[in-house]
Amino acid sequence: MSIAATCAAVARRALPRTLRARLIAGLLVLLAATCTGVGVATTTALERFLVARLDQQLVDAGGRYAASLEHRSDIRPDGGSDTRAQATGTFGARLAGGRVTRCGVVDGDADDLRGGNADDTVALTARDRATLAALPVDGRARTVRLSALQPYRMRAVPGQDGDVLVTGLPLEPVEQTVHRQAAIEAVVFCVALVAAGSAGAVWVRLSLRPLRRVADTAQRVSELPLASGRVALSERAPDADPRTEVGRVGAALNRMLGHVEDSLGQRHAVEERLRAFAADASHELRTPVATVRGHAELALRHPGPVPADISHALERIQSESQRMGAIVEDLLLLARLDAGRPLARDQVDLTLLAVDCAADARAAGPGRRWRLELPEEPVTVVGDEHRLRQVVGNLLANARAHTPEGTTVTLRIDPPALPDGTVVLTAADDGPGLPPGLGDAVFDRFVRGDRARSRTTGSTGLGLAIVRAVVTAHGGSVAVESRPGRTAFRVLLPRGPHRPEPCGLTPGSEPMAAAESHPNG
Structure with missing residues (x-):
């Protein structure tokens, strides 16, 4: 199996099977998609708003801090740079001839706030200097990442004497605000999903009650x-x-x-x-x-x-x-x-009945080998002795009439070992077997395997139909397994009385002759 087919099979198994589960899952998926879309839209809008405001702050700051880094004596008599009205973390750099001559960051300590020296230089790598030199001098803010600093929004403007002044503000406050907003939205949306899922499960369950009642009706009918x-x-x-x-x-x-x-x-x-x-x-x-x-x-x-x-x-x-x-x-x-006439309900010794039927079959068919496999202890069931004798007799007569001489016919009774105490009686032979494709149809009435419906065997085509009818009336079942060299009829009879649906003959009804049956009827 290919990987795609395996993944598809796993996905099919993972999908919910019931209609209620699918409706709830679909509701949650739609709600999650909606929440995700709302969260992405609001977070993106907030980020853009904050970045735009940061860009406006850069415009308002102009290039004063960057210019003060180079022209200290013109602005401050002590030689320091002018950090007044500059936000903490403001980055400034001056470029002359495409090279960075000075750079620094406002750190916002007490001396800076009193107008002291804020010449906090930044160690720039060659790559950082190249990045600053590559900034377009058009006054537009751009996001720049330097190795020594967090991401910054920077803009470059021309100075008074042909130099380039670069001013930047950190993006960290914007990112923190956006991340905090995303975390709050995630918590709110998770709570909303749980609440909506619970409410949706109740609502779907109530909405599907009529369908469940229809399904219950169909189940009872089935x-x-x-x-x-x-x-x-x-x-x-x-x-x-x-x-x-x-x-x-x-x-x-x-x-x-x-x-x-x-x-x-x-x-x-x-x-x-x-x-x-x-x-x-x-x-x-x-x-x-x-x-x-x-x-x-x-x-x-x-x-x-x-x-x-x-x-x-x-x-x-x-x-x-x-x-x-x-x-x-x-x-x-x-x-x-x-x-539906009721059967007699007496204690019947199946072992004794099997011995009698085998003796009768041996006398009627001396050309075959008759074997008995019986348990040491007698096996009894509750039922109609005459009809059960007819069942065993029909099975043995069926084997005698439709197997060649020399065939071994085995009548076996297993002691009740099943949990419900069911007795198993098996009549098997090593003859040619049933015609292919016949199967359980041998228990139908007037069914024969010989398509010419030969009368040479004396078969009426009703023997096995009587077997099934009598066994069913006793609450049991009968089945056949056949292949060339072995055919076995397996009868299951309950040991106790069976009264779910009275069927059969009234006690004392006159006995009827057991007809020899074709193996196919």
């Missing part, structure tokens, strides 16, 4: 379970005044929530109709399917000779009626689970 079931979407933004920006946002949010509520209501009505249809159709189909199967079995038991083609047709009718019966039973179970 936490509602909208995936399925009847949804009571009664939340609305309290601020919907179209005359304000926040009010327009609130009104738009309320309209959107109204549309969402209508859509969810229509969806729920459609789901209810579909569930009712599936339950009614499954219930009504059970009797005719059983009748067809019974007649086919009766015809096959006919003692007389039956033509081979008729016998084959009867066998196909019996096989397909059994398959249809399994589909009807699975659909009826899913319809009842979707309808």
Whole structure:
């Protein structure tokens, strides 16, 4: 990453993220810029004013002090220079022929104030003499810096006998006044920034309260379970005044929530109709399917000779009626689970249940290696034993039906080690794995990995859908991880009772046959 990109990333991270922080930061930046501009303008104006007044003092002083340095006998009988009416620190120098002949500074001691000698000469370097000699003789004041003195404002004027008289006044008082003014302004502006920031934070917080209420409404709506079931979407933004920006946002949010509520209501009505249809159709189909199967079995038991083609047709009718019966039973179970019927709430020994299911799977699929990995102590959960047995049976039947012979299938139960006491049950195999891109879609209804939807395995495409529905009704979850050489279905079940949303079958409902499921459904 380049230096510019790094600096830009650091700047983005340093910027405030919330709208309130940005508004307050923007207010402080604008106020600081304003204060800085005012401070620079006032300080510059004051400095210019004081320098102009200092220049006027130079004009008033004329070249008397510089002239007195050379013509002492003409002005003072004692040979001293005339310092009366001269400000302390006044600099004077006389130049003749481009060379400095005399120079001095009024030091303001008691003798000077009584008219005594003030011939306080200044040691000038060659560079200082060159600087004084280079001053234009036009009477305009300029800032000059000499090595032996502080910065001075100096002006050069022609003398009476062709010489040049240079007079200067120190800039130190002006600089001190300007610095004092800048310090006072800095203190005042800092206090103003703190006060304005505090008041601005309160004002912005009060001004953003309507927006915060709209955000709180959106947050509460986002936490509602909208995936399925009847949804009571009664939340609305309290601020919907179209005359304000926040009010327009609130009104738009309320309209959107109204549309969402209508859509969810229509969806729920459609789901209810579909569930009712599936339950009614499954219930009504059970009797005719059983009748067809019974007649086919009766015809096959006919003692007389039956033509081979008729016998084959009867066998196909019996096989397909059994398959249809399994589909009807699975659909009826899913319809009842979707309808929200409560499950039985008993203590279920998962270890014993796993042993029984593994024994059944070993008898049904002797060509595979079946392994059990169980803890030493029994693991129990609260739930419906019949439905949990159906979950384990479907997972093992899924592995048996859709892996080649010689595959190792492992059923594992981990002791409850998670903080919430969740029990983990895993059914894994070293088969070919799921088709790429299928993922969690294997738990959808009538989903298969074989695009031709082959019936050779006897799959209904509902086995894993039943697994997810039953596990969800128990308050747990199920997930799958698959790659070539390993497929693992991981079921998480809470140990305690789960009653957030009753779902499943009423206790004592008649058992239904567990259908073998394709690994993709």
